[in-house]
Amino acid sequence: MLDLIGILFFILFFTFAILLSIIFFNQERKQKIYIKETEIAKTLSDLKVKEIENRYFKEIQYLVHDLKTPLFSIGTLIEILDMQEENEQKKIYYQKIEKSLERCNIMVSEILRDKNKNFISTEKVFNFILSYLSSHECIKYINYQNYCKERKIKVNKITFSRAITxxxxxxxxAFLGKSGKIDLIIKDYKKAILIKIEDNGKGMTDEEMEKAFEIGYSTKKSSGVGLNFIKSVMDEHKCELKILNKKNGGLGAYIVMKGENIENEK
Known part of the structure; x- marks a missing residue:
């Protein structure tokens, strides 16, 4: 009787063990299938995003290329008007228009070259930025100090300037409607160049700081692509970007350039 009971218990435990093993292996198989399906879905999603980005970039390229024709036509007409004009004040206006068209042509050419980067002195880059901002109200509040004017950085002048702008x-x-200032300072640390953009505005809350680089997020009535665009440009240039609240109020944006993106001092 005891032997029979022992055999029955053995059969029960053995059957139970087999069932558990089947359940365990089945669950593991399902988990592997789920992980595989998730990876496939992510790959497909990435490919779809990449396809959209490529199509979008090609459309931008076609559009920018088409802009060159009207810009050339406008430039030619301005030159003709300038040659025929006798009024000195109007000739000054024509020259300003020609310079603006020249900047537009440079921007178009840079965009068509995609991510083309060249070594250029920090002074030329920031003079270009300040020239672009010369018609903007913010120019009155900028305190510009460049301690490494001759040092060269490897950048796409247009996209990098747009990000800084x-x-x-x-x-x-951030301080619109109040008295404020913007410190734009470039410092040389031999193996790195630091770009500081600091203001005495309202700063950012922890929530705003956390979501700052998310595309679509904005504290203003805008598309929310500004900071995301800046971050993507800095990533393309292999720069470190930090945005921090200052202790005495306001916000600071700090960009560190180093490695292959700065020209070594001779």
Whole structure:
């Protein structure tokens, strides 16, 4: 009787063990299938995003290329009007228009070259930025100090300048309607170059800081692509970007360039 009971218990435990093993292996198989399906879905999603980005970039390229024709036509007409004009004041206006068209042509050419980067002195880059901002109200509040004017950085002048311009305008909008200042300072640390853009505006809350670089997020009535665009440009240039609240109020944006993106001192 005891042997029979022992055999029955053995059969029960053995059957139970087999069932548990089947359940365990089945669950593991399902988990592997789920992980595989998740990876496939992510790959497909990434490919779809990449396809959209490529199509979008090609459309931008076609659009920018088409802009060159009207810009050339406008430039030619301005030259003709300038040659025929006798009024000195109007000739000055025509020259200003020609310079603006020249900047537009440079921007178009840079965009068509996609991510083309060249070594250029920090002074030329920031003079270009300040020239672009010369017609903006924020120019009155900028305190510009460059301690490494001759040092060269490897950048796409147009996209990098646009990113810096966006940061400066963001600083200006932070104290809009109040007395404020924007410190634009470039410092040389031999193996690195630091770009500081600091303001005495309202700063950012912890929630705003956490979501700052998310596309679509904005504390203003805008598309929310500003800081996301800046971050993507800095990533393309292999720069470190930090945005921090200052202790005495306001916000600071700090960009560190180093490695292959700065020219070594001779």
């Amino acid at each position: 966006n940061l400066i305008i963001n600083s200006y909008e």
